[in-house]
Amino acid sequence: MSTDGRIKKRFIAGARCSACQAQDKVMIFIAPDDEWIECVECGHTERRPKTVVSKGFFDAVHKDNSESEQVNVVQLRSIR
Incomplete structure (x- = not known):
């Protein structure tokens, strides 16, 4: 990023509006x-959010880890 306060502008190859x-x-x-980002065709703009928070995501994923997790191993056979 530039330290002199200028705005850098670049096209994003392959991106769709x-x-x-x-x-x-x-x-x-x-x-x-x-x-x-801005579409030069229709003028649509989107700003990157300052923070991203998914309400309840970590509560659902990181429940009580005191339960043991079971891991099963499946052996694959060659079909040749």
Whole structure:
């Protein structure tokens, strides 16, 4: 990232706009404290979220780990 405060602009090869589905028309703009994409075809913009939180995700995944986990091994045979 540039330290002089300028915004870097780059096209994202192969990217499709989520609004109009135009391919190779999406640019990424990178500023020292921000980042967003913009479609040059339809003008649609999206900003990268500052934080990502999935409510309840870690509660569901990381339950009480005191239970033992069982691991099974399956042997594969060659079909030749």
